Amino acid sequence: MKKIGFIGLGIMGKPMCRNLLKAGFPLTVWSRTRRDVDLLAADGAVAADSPKAVARNSEIVITMVPNSPQVREVVLGPGGVIEGAQPGSLLVDMSSIAPLASKEIASQLALRDIRMLDAPVSGGEPKAVEGTLSVMVGGAQADFDECLPVLKAMASSVVRVGEIGAGNVTKLANQIIVALNIAAVSEALTLATKAGVDPDLVYQAIRGGLAGSTVLDAKAPMMLAGDVKPGFKVNLHAKDLYNVLETSHELNVSLPLTAQVMEIVQALKAEGFGDSDHSAIIRYYENLAKVQVRR
Numbered sequence: 001m002k003k004i005g006f007i008g009l010g011i012m013g014k015p016m017c018r019n020l021l022k023a024g025f026p027l028t029v030w031s032r033t034r035r036d037v038d039l040l041a042a043d044g045a046v047a048a049d050s051p052k053a054v055a056r057n058s059e060i061v062i063t064m065v066p067n068s069p070q071v072r073e074v075v076l077g078p079g080g081v082i083e084g085a086q087p088g089s090l091l092v093d094m095s096s097i098a099p100l101a102s103k104e105i106a107s108q109l110a111l112r113d114i115r116m117l118d119a120p121v122s123g124g125e126p127k128a129v130e131g132t133l134s135v136m137v138g139g140a141q142a143d144f145d146e147c148l149p150v151l152k153a154m155a156s157s158v159v160r161v162g163e164i165g166a167g168n169v170t171k172l173a174n175q176i177i178v179a180l181n182i183a184a185v186s187e188a189l190t191l192a193t194k195a196g197v198d199p200d201l202v203y204q205a206i207r208g209g210l211a212g213s214t215v216l217d218a219k220a221p222m223m224l225a226g227d228v229k230p231g232f233k234v235n236l237h238a239k240d241l242y243n244v245l246e247t248s249h250e251l252n253v254s255l256p257l258t259a260q261v262m263e264i265v266q267a268l269k270a271e272g273f274g275d276s277d278h279s280a281i282i283r284y285y286e287n288l289a290k291v292q293v294r295r
Contacts (some may be wrong), residue, residue, distance in 0.1 A: 001025050004150060005058030007051050007074050007081070008065040008095070009036035011230065012121070015092075015128040016064065016154045018043055022131075023153035028057045051075070055084030060150060063093045067239050068101035076108055083180035087113035092147055094135070096120040096236075098243045099165040099172070100250070102138065115143050118164055119151065122178075124218075124231040132156040136174070138166035163279045172247060175240040179261045179278070181215035186282035189223060193293045200224050200295045219279040224295045228276035228283075235274040238265045 001022055006017050020027050021044050028046040030053065030079050031037050041047040048054045051074040055061050061081050065071055072095055075081045081091060091109060093102065093116065102118040117139035122275045127133045133155040136146055144160045151158045152173035161170045188211075192202040203220045206212065222228070241262045248255045265285050286292055 002059045002150065003028070003057065005029070005048070005054035005061040006040075006045075007031070007054055007061065007063045008070075009033065009040060010064070010066075011125050011233075012128045013064040013184070015041065015125065015131075016062075016133075017045060019128075019131040019154045020150070021045060025150065025153065028054050030054045044094075050079040050083045052079045052084035055081040055089070056086075058085075058089070060090045060092060060147060061085065062150075063091065063095055065095050066236065067095070067202060068097040068243075069237075071095050071097055071101065071105060076104055082109060082112055082114065085112070085114050086111075089114055090143055090147060091116045092119050092122055092150075094119050096171050096175070096240055096243070097168055099138075099168040099247060102168050103165045106139075115140070116164060117143055117147060118167040119147075120167055121155065122171065122174050123155075126218075126231055126269045130156070131229075136161050136167045136170035138168065140164075166198055168243075169247070172240065172244045173236065176244055176255070176258050177264070180214055180236060180257055181213055182219055182281045183261050183264065183279055185216055185220055186223065186285045188218065189282065189293045190285040190289050190291060193235055193291045194289050199293050222277060222279045223282045223293055226292075226294055228251055228273065228280045230275060230277045232278050233274065234265055234268050234278050237278045238262070238269060238274075241265060281284070 003026045005028045007030050017040050028048050029040045029050055030048040106116040117137055119137040120133050121133045121135050123133040131154055134157040135151050135155045137160045157180045189199040192199045244258055
């Protein structure tokens with residue numbers, strides 16, 4: 001099996017690494033938080049002291065960090081992947097970043113004969129734990145084929161959607177749909193509660209029809225329980241929506257609904273919900289309607 005490196009052991013990275021270990025891949029890991037590195041070392045990974053050291057010990061290096069600046073730092077910065085990777089090795093960035101940033105990073109790596117895929121994921125922590133993430137991949141077909149067994153150890157759906165940058169374009173499309181769905185679920189349950197109808201029964205009644213969705217089934221129960229423990233944080237969704245709108249402006253595409261949800265998310269951040277699950281969008285609507293949506 002190929003030797004894998006993994007950089008970024010946050011809420012998604014740790015369970016993704018554990019699934020790679022379960023699949024039998026030799027794994028070297030690094031993160032800013034030493035405790036996370038130690039936890040994975042206890043599970044069987046090799047601990048490294050820098051991204052450079054991870055790359056030196058790996059044929060395929062996976063990055064899973066918050067945003068474009070962090071990817072640039074761990075890949076291209078001092079002590080980064082580019083300093084340790086051997087010519088012909090492969091970087092798989094599974095972070096959700098701006099498509100233009102993916103292309104820029106790939107071009108810098110290509111100067112050292114290092115290949116790259118952008119492969120952001122969808123599914124949040126529960127699917128990361130289960131190993132059933134959806135992965136959308138941009139890059140060369142041969143590189144995708146080489147990496148597919150690795151990605152399949154962490155995901156149930158892996159689709160190549162085009163050349164480098166296409167993976168993150170697809171992820172931005174995904175995040176538009178998720179954000180608007182959560183807002184729609186929030187509006188619907190708030191309306192039902194204000195009208196005096198049990199929101200749990202409304203959820204049960206509509207989930208099997210056309211309004212049913214993965215988002216509805218994942219987030220409505222959390223809303224009804226008042227649970228904002230993060231599977232995917234408001235702050236991270238705000239970052240993704242920022243990348244959506246920045247990309248749309250570069251392409252002269254108007255996305256008015258996305259822009260409106262972005263303002264809702266910004267309001268939540270101002271209210272202290274930045275580290276809450278993005279299902280906390282319902283708190284915005286509860287505040288407007290002066291009701292509490294609960295079972």
